[in-house]
Amino acid sequence: MNAVGDGANPPDGRVGRDPPVRARLARLAGEQAALRRVATLVAQATPPEEVFAAVAEEVGQLFRVELATLCRYEPDRTAVTVTTWGPADDTLPVGIRWPLEGHNISTLVFETGRPARIDRYAGSSSGPLSVAPRETGIRSAVGTPVIVEGRLWGVIFAGSTQEQPLPPDAETRLASFTELLATAIANADGRAALARLAEEQAALRRVATLVARATPPEEVFAAVAEEVGWLLAVDFAILVRYDPQDTLEVVGTWTRTGAPPATPVGGRLPLGGRNVTTLVYRTGRPARIDYSDVSGVIGQVASRDWGLHSSIGVPVSAESRLWGCVVVAFSGQELQPLPADTEMRLASFTELVATAIANTESRASLALLAEEQAALRRVATLVARGVPPVEIFSAVSDEVTGLFGAQAGVVRFEHEGPAVVFVGISKAIDLPVGTRWEFQPGMASGDVYRTGRSARVDAMDWSSAGGPVAGAARRLGIVSNVGSPIVVEGRLWGAMIVVSTDELLPLGLEDRLEKFTELLATAIANAESRSELAASRRRIVTASDQARRRIERDLHDGTQQRLVSLSLAARAAQASVPADLGDLRAELSRIAAGLADAVAELQEFSRGIHPAIISTRGLGPALRTLARRSPVPVDLDVTTSARFLEPIEIAAYYVASEALANAMKHARASRIEISLTTRRDSLLLSIRDDGIGGADAARGSGLAGLTDRVEALGGSIDLHSAAGAGTAITVDLPLEYEAAQGAG
Amino acid sequence: MPLRCMLVDDSQAFLEAASLLLEREGVTVVGVALSVAEALREARALRPDVILVDIGLGEESGFDLARLLAQDGGGGAAVILISTGVEADYGELIDESPAAGFLAKSTLSARGISRILGHTP
Numbered sequence: 001m002n003a004v005g006d007g008a009n010p011p012d013g014r015v016g017r018d019p020p021v022r023a024r025l026a027r028l029a030g031e032q033a034a035l036r037r038v039a040t041l042v043a044q045a046t047p048p049e050e051v052f053a054a055v056a057e058e059v060g061q062l063f064r065v066e067l068a069t070l071c072r073y074e075p076d077r078t079a080v081t082v083t084t085w086g087p088a089d090d091t092l093p094v095g096i097r098w099p100l101e102g103h104n105i106s107t108l109v110f111e112t113g114r115p116a117r118i119d120r121y122a123g124s125s126s127g128p129l130s131v132a133p134r135e136t137g138i139r140s141a142v143g144t145p146v147i148v149e150g151r152l153w154g155v156i157f158a159g160s161t162q163e164q165p166l167p168p169d170a171e172t173r174l175a176s177f178t179e180l181l182a183t184a185i186a187n188a189d190g191r192a193a194l195a196r197l198a199e200e201q202a203a204l205r206r207v208a209t210l211v212a213r214a215t216p217p218e219e220v221f222a223a224v225a226e227e228v229g230w231l232l233a234v235d236f237a238i239l240v241r242y243d244p245q246d247t248l249e250v251v252g253t254w255t256r257t258g259a260p261p262a263t264p265v266g267g268r269l270p271l272g273g274r275n276v277t278t279l280v281y282r283t284g285r286p287a288r289i290d291y292s293d294v295s296g297v298i299g300q301v302a303s304r305d306w307g308l309h310s311s312i313g314v315p316v317s318a319e320s321r322l323w324g325c326v327v328v329a330f331s332g333q334e335l336q337p338l339p340a341d342t343e344m345r346l347a348s349f350t351e352l353v354a355t356a357i358a359n360t361e362s363r364a365s366l367a368l369l370a371e372e373q374a375a376l377r378r379v380a381t382l383v384a385r386g387v388p389p390v391e392i393f394s395a396v397s398d399e400v401t402g403l404f405g406a407q408a409g410v411v412r413f414e415h416e417g418p419a420v421v422f423v424g425i426s427k428a429i430d431l432p433v434g435t436r437w438e439f440q441p442g443m444a445s446g447d448v449y450r451t452g453r454s455a456r457v458d459a460m461d462w463s464s465a466g467g468p469v470a471g472a473a474r475r476l477g478i479v480s481n482v483g484s485p486i487v488v489e490g491r492l493w494g495a496m497i498v499v500s501t502d503e504l505l506p507l508g509l510e511d512r513l514e515k516f517t518e519l520l521a522t523a524i525a526n527a528e529s530r531s532e533l534a535a536s537r538r539r540i541v542t543a544s545d546q547a548r549r550r551i552e553r554d555l556h557d558g559t560q561q562r563l564v565s566l567s568l569a570a571r572a573a574q575a576s577v578p579a580d581l582g583d584l585r586a587e588l589s590r591i592a593a594g595l596a597d598a599v600a601e602l603q604e605f606s607r608g609i610h611p612a613i614i615s616t617r618g619l620g621p622a623l624r625t626l627a628r629r630s631p632v633p634v635d636l637d638v639t640t641s642a643r644f645l646e647p648i649e650i651a652a653y654y655v656a657s658e659a660l661a662n663a664m665k666h667a668r669a670s671r672i673e674i675s676l677t678t679r680r681d682s683l684l685l686s687i688r689d690d691g692i693g694g695a696d697a698a699r700g701s702g703l704a705g706l707t708d709r710v711e712a713l714g715g716s717i718d719l720h721s722a723a724g725a726g727t728a729i730t731v732d733l734p735l736e737y738e739a740a741q742g743a744g
Numbered sequence: 745m746p747l748r749c750m751l752v753d754d755s756q757a758f759l760e761a762a763s764l765l766l767e768r769e770g771v772t773v774v775g776v777a778l779s780v781a782e783a784l785r786e787a788r789a790l791r792p793d794v795i796l797v798d799i800g801l802g803e804e805s806g807f808d809l810a811r812l813l814a815q816d817g818g819g820g821a822a823v824i825l826i827s828t829g830v831e832a833d834y835g836e837l838i839d840e841s842p843a844a845g846f847l848a849k850s851t852l853s854a855r856g857i858s859r860i861l862g863h864t865p
Contacts, residue, residue: 557755560828565761567850572761575768596850603829613833616805621837628832 027062034058035176042184045191049083051184055156055177056085063170065158067136070146070181071106071129072154079106079129082154086136102127105143109155115171117142121159133159140165144174148182148189156181203227204348211356214363218265220356221252224326228349229254232342234328236261236306239316239353241324242281244504246271248298251324262305275299276313280325286343288312307331312338314346318357326350368403375399376515383523386530390433392523393424396496396516401426404498404512406505407476410486410520412494413449420445420494429476429499440469444483448495454510456482477501484513488521488528496520537712542647545610552610560602567595611653619649623656623674630660630672632689637675644683648733651709652676652685655717658702659687659729667691667727678735682715686730694723703729746772747857750790750821752783752809753798762796762852769854780809791819794857797843799827799834807841814842824860826852 038058041051052070060068067086071079078097100107104127108116118125119140121133133141138159146154156178160166207227210220221239229237238261239252249268253261263269271278273296279287290310291303302308311329315322326346330338379399382392393410400408409431410424419438425431439446442462447455458480462473472478481499485492496517498509574588606612613622620638627634643649656674663669669691676685703719710717715733749771753759756778763773775790777783780801787795795813799806810823823843831838831846838846845860 556828561755561757564828564849565757568758568761568765568852571853572765572768575765596848599828599850600830612800616800617837621835624835625833628835 030062031173031176034062035180038177038180038184042180042187045187046184048184048188051181052083053085055181056083059156059158059174059177060085063158063160063166063173065160065166067133067138067141067157067159069157069159070154071157073100073110073152077110079110079154086159098128100127100129102130104130104133105141105157105159106155109143109145110152113145113147113152115142115144115174117166117171119165133157137161139163142166142170142174144171144178146178146181146185148185153182153185200231200345200348203231204352207349207352211352211359214359215356217356217360218251220353222254222265223252224349224353225252225254228326228328228346229256232328232338232345234338235331236308236311236327236329238263238327238329239324240277240327242271242322243268246281248277248281248324262307263301269298269301270296271298272296273299275302276311276327277325280313280315281322284315284317284322286312286314286346288338288343302329310338312342312346314343314350316350316353316357318354318361323354323357326353371403372512372515375403376519379516379519383519383526386526387523389523389527390423392520394426394433395424396520397424397426400496400498400513400516401428404506404509406498406500406502408496408498410494410496411445413445413492418449420449423494431472437469440465440467442473442481443469444481445495445497448483448485449492452485452487452492454482454484454513456480456505456510458504480505482509482513484510484517486517486520486524488524493521493524534712534714538647538714541651541709541712545647545650548610549612549615552606552612555602555606555609556612560599560606563595563599563602567592567599570595608657611650611657614646614649614653618643619652619676622649622653623676626653626657626660627674630664632660632664632669632672634660635671635673637673637677639675639677642678644733644735647713648683648715648735651706651713651715651733652683652731655703655706655710655729655731656685656687658706659727662702663687663689663691663727667693669726681735683733683735684730685733686728688726688728690726692723693721693725693727746770747854747861748772748774748790748793749857750774750783750786750792750795751776752778752795752801752806753826754778754800754802754804755798758798758849762849765852766854766857771854771857780804780812783809784812787813787819787821792821794822794824794844794861796824796826796847796852796857798849799825799829807837810841810843822861824857 038051038054041054056068056070059065067084069084070082072082073079074097077100079100080097081094084094100110102125103118104125105116105118106129107127117140121130121138121141125134136159139161141157141159143155143157145152146156156174158166158170158174207220207223210223225237225239235256237254238250240248241251243249247268247270250261250263250265253265255261271281273294274289275294275296275298276287276289277298278296279289288311291299291308294300294303302311306329308329309331311327313325313327316324316326326349328338328342328346379392379396382395397408397410407426407429409422409426409429411420412423414421414436417438419436422431422433422435425433437443439449442457442460442465444455444457460473460479460481462470462478476499478499479501481497482505483495483497486494486496496513498505498513570588570592574585574592577585577588579585611622613625620641623636623638627636660672663672667689669689671690673688674686676683678684703717707717710731710733713733715731718730719727721727749766751759751762751773753762753776759776759778763776766773774792775786777786783795783797797806797809797813801809806825810825813821813823825838825841825843825846826849827834827846828849830848834846847856847860
């Protein structure tokens with residue numbers, strides 16, 4: 001029986017003995033073995049070049065040809081020899097690119113996409129690719145296409161120097177090898193593609209991690225430039241941001257050589273001309289350019305300083321706004337253009353950059369918002385506490401400086417001038433509070449004054465202007481200023497001013513200042529009401545004092561005088577009564593004494609209404625009088641002989657008088673100490689006794705009324721009276737106050 | 745010999761009542777004045793033994809007049825300060841004054857004057 005059946009011949013012993021069949025069987029076996037060897041290499045993911053070489057050799061051996069070559073087709077109608085096998089394989093060097101022209105196997109296969117053969121090679125072949133085979137002595141040749149995933153990838157060429165042309169089934173038999181090759185190439189491509197994808201994913205992940213970690217944008221930009229540069233295997237990667245006024249700023253760079261970039265981070269260039277970044281800026285779409293044809297400042301810098309030869313730019317959009325551009329570029333004389341999918345691969349990176357920017361901007365906005373809220377809260381607290389406006393003005397100036405990084409001040413408008421007066425200035429500006437400037441062009445406050453609305457002046461040139469404002473502006477280096485109006489109860493009172501040494505103050509600053517100016521307006525309105533209230537209280541006290549003084553005067557000049565005169569007249573009458581009318585004399589004496597008592601009582605009463613002695617001699621003597629008249633010994637310590645405003649002296653006198661009266665009536669004291677002294681802006685009076693204490697302000701209603709009087713004058717009164725520990729009253733009166741002169 | 749006395753006060757009513765009383769009590773009231781200037785004039789002209797000076801001479805001060813009189817404006821007359829109030833009201837001002845003493849107006853008497861001047865009654 002047959003040892004082997006090949007399907008083509010009936011299995012019988014005769015086949016095995018038939019020489020042509022045996023030869024064919026052997027050949028088949030050889031082919032299978034060769035195919036198996038190559039298949040194994042492919043399955044082992046052997047690098048394609050090795051597979052190519054193996055195939056060429058197997059084909060050469062198997063087909064007993066003198067030359068076996070594998071060529072790859074290139075897009076520009078050229079072919080590149082990838083591998084050669086043959087006795088004289090140094091005549092067809094590998095890697096050279098040959099145009100596909102003329103009548104030769106590679107060109108035929110390229111044009112038809114099908115196997116081809118040339119049986120009389122020497123005579124009928126032509127074209128550059130035929131030269132070497134002819135020189136090698138090839139007489140017949142076949143070639144089959146290598147088709148990888150439906151695309152004509154290249155060609156296997158087998159050439160024989162024999163007279164006999166290659167067997168007719170050579171193309172078919174080559175086909176199995178080309179299929180294996182195609183698989184190897186597809187696998188290799190697939191692996192390469194996978195590897196590239198994996199690299200890309202890894203790079204994206206690294207950048208995404210930075211973004212998620214809220215890494216500062218500058219670091220993200222630098223990382224993106226580097227990842228993109230390595231990934232796309234370019235020479236340069238540059239990330240730029242588009243700035244107002246048609247400029248770009250370089251925000252991230254990477255160079256393959258590691259050399260410092262020709263335009264460092266922070267460098268600014270004007271857009272314009274024909275170059276990648278300007279194209280992207282104008283169109284908002286990716287663009288690519290080769291640098292033989294660039295113009296504009298950027299074009300010159302790119303080609304001259306950077307040495308770019310070709311580049312691609314892809315836009316970066318953040319929050320639907322064109323933010324900037326990623327540029328990748330080659331230098332040198334690479335003829336190879338950047339791959340077609342570069343724009344697409346850059347897209348994922350530009351999205352990450354956009355996310356980083358958006359995150360950073362939101363975080364920054366949130367942080368700024370939080371800081372702003374905190375600053376507003378601090379100012380509102382000061383306002384609620386009724387802190388004097390002058391402190392609030394400087395507090396707000398400093399808060400605004402802290403928030404916006406620019407110096408600030410608060411000005412009040414004066415209508416004579418018209419002019420501004422600084423009522424608050426942040427610390428770094430060395431202008432004194434109270435500085436007055438008449439309006440000059442370039443002052444945003446002037447526009448606020450005229451329009452009642454916010455105003456700004458950016459990039460003002462003060463160099464040729466004269467006057468104190470220009471001088472100060474030059475000295476402080478001020479270039480821009482913004483003013484925001486302060487409106488108090490419908491009235492334009494002044495403005496909050498922010499100044500900067502930069503050309504541009506942030507847009508939207510006016511809106512953010514609004515909350516501060518509202519607080520200022522409240523503080524001013526509060527202070528104005530409080531001061532009106534205080535003034536009206538003082539007016540009431542003063543009016544009442546004046547009324548009392550009039551009463552006292554009238555009593556003195558009228559009733560007292562009359563009583564004195566009556567008393568004297570009674571005694572005069574008594575003196576002229578004869579001695580023997582003793583009863584009459586005695587009666588007249590009694591009348592006189594009664595009248596004298598009445599005078600004394602009236603005097604006492606009068607002192608309670610108004611201590612005339614204050615007007616004539618002052619507080620010191622008045623206290624001395626009180627001390628002398630006190631039945632309880634008084635130690636008086638008066639360290640000032642100055643005179644003070646009458647309402648102050650009167651208030652102090654009444655408190656001392658009431659305190660003494662209380663001490664006498666309730667305290668059972670043996671000793672009283674009174675001290676009067678001045679300290680800074682205050683008059684300090686204290687009355688201390690060593691009595692039983694336990695007094696409280698409510699009980700002695702005289703003190704309650706005096707508290708009103710003292711507070712109406714802007715002072716304060718304090719009572720300490722622990723049981724058994726004596727009583728101490730201290731009064732603090734301001735020496736000066738804005739006297740509402742002329743009252744009413 | 746009766747004491748020759750001058751009265752200085754800004755109240756006419758008082759001057760009349762006091763003059764009447766003092767006369768009745770044996771003091772000769774040689775003159776009166778209602779102001780510092782008048783007092784100095786009259787004192788020089790009349791050369792009294794004692795001048796009673798009201799502390800509160802309207803806008804003017806009796807203490808000032810007392811000092812002026814002591815500087816030989818009064819020709820050597822003793823000065824006694826008088827007032828509607830009591831001595832305690834003025835304390836050291838009276839002590840520091842060149843006046844010989846103080847009398848309350850409503851208890852003014854010839855005896856009081858004598859006592860201050862050191863004349864035994």
